[in-house]
Amino acid sequence: MTGVIHKVVRNRLDSQEKMARILLADDDIELSDMLIDYLDKEGFEVDVAHDGNAALEKALANQYDLLILDVMMPNRNGFDVLRELRTQSSLPVLMLTARGDDVDSVVGLELGADDYLAKPSNPRVMVARIRAILRRAETQGELHGVNEPPDRIAQHDLVMHIGSRTVLCAGKPIPMTSTEFSLLEVLLREAGHIVSKAKLSEQALGRKLSRYDRSLDMHVSNLRKKLGPLPNGQERIKTVRGVGYIYSLP
The missing domain is CATH 1.10.10.10 (Winged helix-like DNA-binding domain superfamily/Winged helix DNA-binding domain)
Structure with missing residues (x-):
């Protein structure tokens, strides 16, 4: 019986996660393909943009639950995308920064990123960060009684x-x-x-x-x-x- 309950709960969680739409903005096509495949297996729907202009346009024109935003991109870098995005949207943003570059992470947070992750990063760590951000952004919660x-x-x-x-x-x-x-x-x-x-x-x-x-x-x-x-x-x-x-x- 316990196994059945766990399966039901797992299926419910999987169903909720599949509703989460993510925009991945990174000009590294090989890395993007790898992340899309991994995130898809984790139950997320992923769209992609390979330059800053496309990332900003998609982020503002579509209903996403989270933006994964690389700092270094052609046409418009991640900082410029985030700066413009924050004038019009509170879409949660996970910033991807160069490993060991504290300046990038600080600037990203100052501009309104919800969190940051150094590249290259473990995909499992990225998924954990994504889920944490999505939980924080959740606007409706279940009732928990008198407490x-x-x-x-x-x-x-x-x-x-x-x-x-x-x-x-x-x-x-x-x-x-x-x-x-x-x-x-x-x-x-x-x-x-x-x-x-x-x-x-x-x-x-x-x-x-x-x-x-x-x-x-x-x-x-x-x-x-x-x-x-x-x-x-x-x-x-x-x-x-x-x-x-x-x-x-x-």
């Missing part, structure tokens, strides 16, 4: 609506990536308490914190820029050196 978290979180001048995944600050809508939204949600639910980087990474990014990963720092920096200080001028999100972050209370 279900509240749909609305309010602190000071900030209001977060979980169901619609929208954020208002001083009554003004604040555009956010799925990663920024998830990170802010964790901080708001723990407002007034220090949240460790390890906990933030697991709950907001969906993975364990690695030693040299700067993703959290960059996402927090982006949140600070978008939200600004509290009405009284106090820093909204404080860094607790060597530990983590805290969303400030008066």
